[in-house]
Amino acid sequence: MPIKSYLAHAIKGKKEELMKALVSLDQCEVVPAENQDILALVTDTPNEKEEEILKEKIEAISSLKLLSLVSGFNTPQN
Amino acid sequence: MYKSVTNRRSFIKKMAMLSAMTAAASMFPGILFASEQEKGIPKDANLDWKKGPCRFCGVGCGILVGTENGKAVAVKGDPNCSVNKGLLCVKGYHQIMCIQSKDRLTHALVKKNGRYVQTPLDEALDIVANKMKETIAKHGKDSVAMYTSGQSTIPEGYVASKLMKGAIGTNNLDCNARLCMASAVTGFLTSFGADEPMGCYEDIDYADYFITWGNNMAEMHPVLFSRMLEQKSRRGAKIIDFATRTTRSSTASDRSILFEPQTDLAVANAICYEIIKNGWVNKSFVEKHCNFSKGLTNIGYGLEDKFNFTDKPEKIDFEAYKEFLKDYSPEKVSKYSKVSVKDIKYLASIYGNPNKKVVSYWCMGMNQHTRGTWINNLVYNIHLLTGKISQPGNGPFSLTGQPSACGTAREVGTFTHKLPHGVVMNKKDREMAAKIWKVPVERIPSKPTYHATEMFRAVDRGDIKFIWTQVTNPLVSLPKTGRYRPAMEKKSCFVVVSDVFPTPTSDVADVILPASWHIEKGGLYGNSERRTQHWDKMVEGPGETTPDAWMTIEVAKRMGYGDLFPYSKENHVEEIYNEYKQFHEGAKHGMAPLEVLKKESGVIWPYVNGKSTQWRFNAKYDPACSNGEDFHFYGKPDGKAVIWQRPFEEAPEKPDKEYPFWLNTGRVVEHWHTGSMTRRIPILHQAMPNAYVEFHPDDAKSLGIRNGENIKVTSRRGSCILPASINERGLPTKGQVFVPFFDENMLINDVTLDAFCPISKEPDYKKCAVKVERV
Ligand code: SF4
Numbered sequence: 001m002p003i004k005s006y007l008a009h010a011i012k013g014k015k016e017e018l019m020k021a022l023v024s025l026d027q028c029e030v031v032p033a034e035n036q037d038i039l040a041l042v043t044d045t046p047n048e049k050e051e052e053i054l055k056e057k058i059e060a061i062s063s064l065k066l067l068s069l070v071s072g073f074n075t076p077q078n
Numbered sequence: 079m080y081k082s083v084t085n086r087r088s089f090i091k092k093m094a095m096l097s098a099m100t101a102a103a104s105m106f107p108g109i110l111f112a113s114e115q116e117k118g119i120p121k122d123a124n125l126d127w128k129k130g131p132c133r134f135c136g137v138g139c140g141i142l143v144g145t146e147n148g149k150a151v152a153v154k155g156d157p158n159c160s161v162n163k164g165l166l167c168v169k170g171y172h173q174i175m176c177i178q179s180k181d182r183l184t185h186a187l188v189k190k191n192g193r194y195v196q197t198p199l200d201e202a203l204d205i206v207a208n209k210m211k212e213t214i215a216k217h218g219k220d221s222v223a224m225y226t227s228g229q230s231t232i233p234e235g236y237v238a239s240k241l242m243k244g245a246i247g248t249n250n251l252d253c254n255a256r257l258c259m260a261s262a263v264t265g266f267l268t269s270f271g272a273d274e275p276m277g278c279y280e281d282i283d284y285a286d287y288f289i290t291w292g293n294n295m296a297e298m299h300p301v302l303f304s305r306m307l308e309q310k311s312r313r314g315a316k317i318i319d320f321a322t323r324t325t326r327s328s329t330a331s332d333r334s335i336l337f338e339p340q341t342d343l344a345v346a347n348a349i350c351y352e353i354i355k356n357g358w359v360n361k362s363f364v365e366k367h368c369n370f371s372k373g374l375t376n377i378g379y380g381l382e383d384k385f386n387f388t389d390k391p392e393k394i395d396f397e398a399y400k401e402f403l404k405d406y407s408p409e410k411v412s413k414y415s416k417v418s419v420k421d422i423k424y425l426a427s428i429y430g431n432p433n434k435k436v437v438s439y440w441c442m443g444m445n446q447h448t449r450g451t452w453i454n455n456l457v458y459n460i461h462l463l464t465g466k467i468s469q470p471g472n473g474p475f476s477l478t479g480q481p482s483a484c485g486t487a488r489e490v491g492t493f494t495h496k497l498p499h500g501v502v503m504n505k506k507d508r509e510m511a512a513k514i515w516k517v518p519v520e521r522i523p524s525k526p527t528y529h530a531t532e533m534f535r536a537v538d539r540g541d542i543k544f545i546w547t548q549v550t551n552p553l554v555s556l557p558k559t560g561r562y563r564p565a566m567e568k569k570s571c572f573v574v575v576s577d578v579f580p581t582p583t584s585d586v587a588d589v590i591l592p593a594s595w596h597i598e599k600g601g602l603y604g605n606s607e608r609r610t611q612h613w614d615k616m617v618e619g620p621g622e623t624t625p626d627a628w629m630t631i632e633v634a635k636r637m638g639y640g641d642l643f644p645y646s647k648e649n650h651v652e653e654i655y656n657e658y659k660q661f662h663e664g665a666k667h668g669m670a671p672l673e674v675l676k677k678e679s680g681v682i683w684p685y686v687n688g689k690s691t692q693w694r695f696n697a698k699y700d701p702a703c704s705n706g707e708d709f710h711f712y713g714k715p716d717g718k719a720v721i722w723q724r725p726f727e728e729a730p731e732k733p734d735k736e737y738p739f740w741l742n743t744g745r746v747v748e749h750w751h752t753g754s755m756t757r758r759i760p761i762l763h764q765a766m767p768n769a770y771v772e773f774h775p776d777d778a779k780s781l782g783i784r785n786g787e788n789i790k791v792t793s794r795r796g797s798c799i800l801p802a803s804i805n806e807r808g809l810p811t812k813g814q815v816f817v818p819f820f821d822e823n824m825l826i827n828d829v830t831l832d833a834f835c836p837i838s839k840e841p842d843y844k845k846c847a848v849k850v851e852r853v
Binding site: 001003004005006007029031032033034035036038040041042044070 | 087091094095097098099101102105106109110111165304307308
């Protein structure tokens with residue numbers, strides 16, 4: 001049950017676009033910075049495999065410039 | 079079971095989000111996530127939102143605290159507060175997380191046979207009052223002292239001053255703002271005769287240039303810095319960072335100019351030299367509104383106990399000043415400041431351009447300086463020579479570190495020489511205090527006694543036999559703690575510490591009093607821009623925690639001064655404010671009535687006829703101007719500001735063969751001062767768990783030092799072991815190391831020097847000589 005946090009750097013001026021794309025993915029929670037092209041992103045997936053698939057989907061978003069991992073947590077299944 | 083796992087999961091998600099945002103805050107200066115707290119608030123939550131100021135810095139952002147069932151559960155920026163317009167920095171929106179900390183001081187503790195014993199508060203206050211009375215009876219009133227804070231509320235500072243100066247009759251009251259703002263005060267008083275900035279934060283919306291003097295605003299004043307960045311991207315305003323170390327602020331600025339420690343004095347003079355040489359002086363402004371003066375030189379460093387200094391100002395003329403500046407041509411100054419001639423001329427050309435508006439910002443870099451008063455004067459000189467002062471977007475602006483360094487320490491006057499209005503040396507000011515306090519005027523002594531450093535030296539010498547500290551942690555924050563820790567442990571002095579959490583200072587206390595945290599009591603603060611901010615109590619504190627003001631009042635009553643402290647427990651904040659307000663009546667410092675403060679998210683003084691004065695000394699905005707001219711520096715008897723002739727003088731201790739590095743100390747964005755609160759906020763603690771010693775990569779390479787390796791930093795006074803940090807948060811210049819002071823497990827102030835500015839008595843934490851070794 002991985003929970004990971006990332007900083008998603010948007011291509012200049014495309015923060016809104018990136019926000020929309022990320023929010024449309026079920027397993028993502030996003031908080032945009034007010035004054036930078038950056039979004040704080042938390043992903044919540046059932047297992048590492050799903051996490052990998054999700055990460056690939058995120059990295060394919062065209063308004064994303066860079067995705068950097070900040071922290072990873074593993075929690076017990078409920 | 080299911081529920082608890084879900085809760086844990088949502089908690090972890092929240093932590094994950096917070097760590098992403100905290101990481102962003104340390105990577106991108108001024109980054110803000112305004113919607114975060116609101117996202118965390120359940121949609122159906124029925125929160126009661128109460129307004130107040132942030133607890134964690136002098137910017138004074140407005141916060142809204144959401145409470146539910148008597149508990150504070152959320153913080154968001156107050157959109158009605160013009161300081162931050164709804165934004166908060168990483169410290170701001172995590173602030174309430176510390177109050178639930180497990181090791182909170184909830185009851186009074188009294189040391190008995192070397193052990194702390196939980197004691198009913200009433201009994202502990204009896205002990206404090208009896209001890210104070212007994213000490214005064216035996217050793218005289220100057221044997222007892224109080225040391226308070228720029229984080230004390232206005233009522234807390236006021237009753238401390240009234241107890242010490244009005245009731246007991248001793249000037250043994252000083253505060254930790256001596257360590258951060260005293261040079262700003264003496265700078266203002268010597269140049270303008272009136273304390274605190276003439277402008278306000280709205281200057282940010284108008285300035286073309288922001289020049290920061292030794293001021294890492296991205297980390298220390300993050301919300302203001304984000305406002306500057308916004309103007310940079312919106313209007314093309316420029317930020318020039320003039321500093322001794324490359325920081326997050328430097329990298330976000332348009333230009334970073336580095337100088338050799340202490341030579342800011344010379345560079346400021348060189349800027350004035352260029353302004354005069356190029357004919358950029360605003361002649362009519364200077365002729366109408368300025369005098370020229372010089373003071374004593376070679377004024378010492380206060381390294382010896384009982385050091386004394388009084389300046390002897392002498393009027394000079396413009397020609398004499400011009401002659402003096404001949405020693406400060408850019409070519410001469412460039413040689414020892416390591417600032418290129420081109421950069422000095424560039425800085426001068428910004429100030430000298432009549433079509434550009436310039437704000438200078440500074441904080442600890444200029445204030446914590448053995449010539450702190452002088453460097454404040456010198457930056458004022460630049461603004462006075464060019465007439466760029468007291469207008470929207472034009473002015474010198476001294477920022478504060480603590481949330482009420484202005485409101486409490488400076489305005490209430492919790493310094494040895496101060497009264498709520500004016501100074502103890504002035505008969506009229508003593509008479510005013512005696513009248514409002516209803517005490518005989520003879521009771522208020524006319525001579526200041528101990529400033530902060532000298533107060534702890536007096537504890538060490540055995541001259542002070544009782545000390546009560548409130549809202550401060552001097553055994554982490556004083557310079558040269560290696561002397562003052564054993565001093566406070568001596569049996570000759572009875573130590574009372576009021577605090578929210580245990581600290582290295584409470585570790586040496588005879589009595590520990592459990593204080594309320596700021597939202598657990600009502601109060602008022604005053605921020606950097608003369609904004610007075612009121613808040614009501616929002617939640618109950620745990621156990622017997624009590625507001626410091628009320629504990630002071632209780633002790634005063636027990637000492638027999640009850641008639642001077644006729645306040646009620648429920649309404650003491652209001653009653654005290656209304657009494658205090660009388661000290662500042664009039665157009666020059668009138669303070670807003672309580673009803674207005676209760677409604678508004680802070681109000682700037684002078685508050686005259688229902689209106690704040692945003693730019694003082696400018697007749698267009700300031701009703702106190704009465705000379706019929708555009709500007710009136712009414713703090714001085716002749717209405718003129720002073721341009722000071724102040725030379726460059728060396729630091730008291732410089733790197734040499736044995737101790738080859740400069741040591742610079744300071745703060746980081748994640749932690750508030752000595753870390754006693756922010757290190758108890760898990761996310762901030764995780765983001766910055768310990769202090770470190772920062773190296774220039776070339777120095778690290780030549781010494782064979784690797785990142786993370788333990789390094790012993792040693793001065794002539796003491797040493798401290800910390801992990802090395804290379805190319806991480808900041809980049810010191812070659813030959814300099816930097817250490818943040820928030821970490822009580824790595825006490826860098828055992829290493830620093832207790833030299834101070836002879837005029838302000840503010841210590842210099844930015845410069846001493848050290849050696850470094852791998853351990
Ligand atoms: S900038 Fe200062 S006052 Fe504003 S939220 Fe941050 S710590 Fe609080």
